[in-house]
Amino acid sequence: MLIHPQIDPVAIHIGPFGIHWYGLMYLIGFMSLLLLGKLRIRNTPALDWKESDVDDLLFYGALGVILGGRLGYVIFYQPAYYLSHPLEILFLWQGGMSFHGGFLGVLTAMIFFARKTGKRWLNVMDFVAPLVPIGLGAGRMGNFINGELWGRASDMPWAMVFPRVDSIARHPSQLYEFLLEGIVLFTVLWLYSRKPRPLGAVSALFLIGYGSFRFLVEFTREPDSFLGVLALGMSMGQWLSLPMVLVGVWMFIQAKKHRFGQQ
Template identity: 45%
Template sequence: MTQTVLHDIDPIALSLGPVQIHWYGVMYLLGFVAAWWLGRQRVRAGRLPGVSEQAFGDMLFYAMLGVVLGGRIGYVLFYAFGDLLQNPLMLFRIWEGGMSFHGGLLGVMLGVWLWSRRHRMHFMDSMDFIAPLVPLGLGLGRLGNYIGGELWGKPTGGGWGVVFPRALPAEYAGLPAERLRELHAQGVLDAFARHPSQLYQAVLEGVVMAALVWWYSSRPRPRYAVGGLFALLYGLFRFLVEFVREPDAHLGYLAFGWLTMGQVLSLPLILLGLFWLALSRRQPTLRPQPASN
């Protein structure tokens, strides 16, 4: 009996005539809803003193813009800069896919900085507040990657894993789903099974990070501490998963036969997390106060 799984999921959640709603977009929406709900609980608990639910809604709007714009710009700059030089308009083709977490993070930081400046809040108090709201959205986004059958892992080489149709050799390209099911049942496709790295990331970046950062932030912590833990954990988890994740075909490995762009971009996050955690040892601690109305 085969120990592999054939990826056989329709990436389209709903079709309304010419309009198609993809599961990836649904996961983004669910991530924002989760951040809004969790953020309201933290506001009501007074975890960002003097900030109302309406002001938090403004912060979340700034952060959402940062995710979308920063994610797209970051992807183009980090992963498709050559394409941008040839066709600058591709920057605006968001519907074609291509989002970068690291770019999205920079976008969120810029949005939160603008919001903090407007509300005369310390930037890191705002970042410490919003950090526990992010991991669930990350996990949902990775689940969306898996449903869409993209960003798969390396071959397992052990007769187990997930067979992604889009990652199969050319001779299998274009075969109908029913034929692929038959070949998989016969064990023909087992040799092409890959690590479901999207699910690894969903568990580490979503479930594990959500639990750890939320638990750590449940008690008042010094400024920089919660944001530092978030940056450190994400950087470490992403760096490790990259060892079993297929590098981008047009980039490949950048050095040593194993270093990927994802790892290069994660190293600064690890260093930033360690720096913020060290810096937090001499910082004040915000005490919960009732939220303003």
């Protein structure tokens, strides 16, 4: 049995102010997208992208992540609370972000980016998909450092006690997600996208990969106390991930048949 290290959530103290680890994880995610995007352009001359496009892409993507992530949490997880406390929607420093909301936010932001640059939306999404998992993994590491989103009770040798929660040994589900949604998904998508693929195939693989990994890890993750387990014994995270997998499979089949055209 392991003990959570109880790391100070503030990475750097500057007088009365502090820079939080979670904020640094967001910064790592945004910077990784910028660097990996430019690296991909340099290594793939056939791509009709300029390095300056990635700078604009980051701006639109960051807006989508932050606005979509917050609104997604409000709508999917605690709508009644925020309906009674609408001003607290703006209190981002109190926490409360949803991946699925951020995902929808990015989809919307990429529509505006595609229109601005004259690119096809699916072409943009195929370019973005391999750049995202490192940021997802960084976010899960931020959850682990904060000792939040812990797992369900477990008797596995690597089960971990989170002293700020209770004395029960639990799955370190944040680390499972860091490994699967971050490292494994990045490796699969980066390698797959190195060769020319049918339009929409890389985006479809992202949907299948993330949705499947998140669905599986949710079996080890403690459901949100204010929601619990929902219909069919599934958590909110599973209900939101299942459509991603189904749409991803459909998209992958269509892409292989070149129904979306060519990149």
